[in-house]
Amino acid sequence: MDVDLLIKTLGDTLEARREAAPESSYVASLLNKGEDAILKKVIEEAGEVLMASKDGDKLPLVREVADLWFHSMVLLTWHGLRAEDVLAELKRREGISGIDEKNARPQG
Numbered sequence: 001m002d003v004d005l006l007i008k009t010l011g012d013t014l015e016a017r018r019e020a021a022p023e024s025s026y027v028a029s030l031l032n033k034g035e036d037a038i039l040k041k042v043i044e045e046a047g048e049v050l051m052a053s054k055d056g057d058k059l060p061l062v063r064e065v066a067d068l069w070f071h072s073m074v075l076l077t078w079h080g081l082r083a084e085d086v087l088a089e090l091k092r093r094e095g096i097s098g099i100d101e102k103n104a105r106p107q108g
């Protein structure tokens with residue numbers, strides 16, 4: 001599965017969990033708990049990334065970054081956004097040297 005399809009498939013799964021019963025899955029339960037619970041997981045995973053980085057072991061670092069990306073995707077889903085929105089923003093920044101927030105962003 002290529003990266004685009006993986007992102008789309010996971011995004012579709014996360015979106016479907018918005019309608020699922022909280023007891024039926026981890027993501028449904030987290031979305032049901034709400035924004036603060038999701039933000040708590042994002043911060044927790046960011047802390048675990050920090051510790052894995054300082055430990056210097058590459059595999060644990062990759063796993064913690066995966067947890068952070070995953071929980072960030074859950075946060076986006078809670079807001080009705082998708083990972084594709086973030087990818088579009090990164091794509092937009094490509095080629096922008098010395099990003100100037102005021103002038104680089106599309107208005108409106």
Ligand SMILES: N=c1c2ncn([C@@H]3O[C@H](COP(=O)(O)OP(=O)(O)OP(=O)(O)O)[C@@H](O)[C@H]3O)c2ncn1[C@@H]1O[C@H](COP(=O)(O)O)[C@@H](O)[C@H]1O
Pocket residue numbers: 013014017025026027028066067070
């Ligand atoms: N990619 C993931 C994924 N990454 C991490 N996690 C879960 O995130 C949770 C929190 O991770 P932690 O390291 O904090 O573990 P923990 O301390 O045991 O968890 P908590 O007690 O804090 O909840 C764990 O239960 C992991 O299983 C994930 N759960 C689900 N997915 C994907 O999301 C999809 C939907 O998942 P479900 O809603 O569970 O069906 C699945 O198809 C998976 O591909």
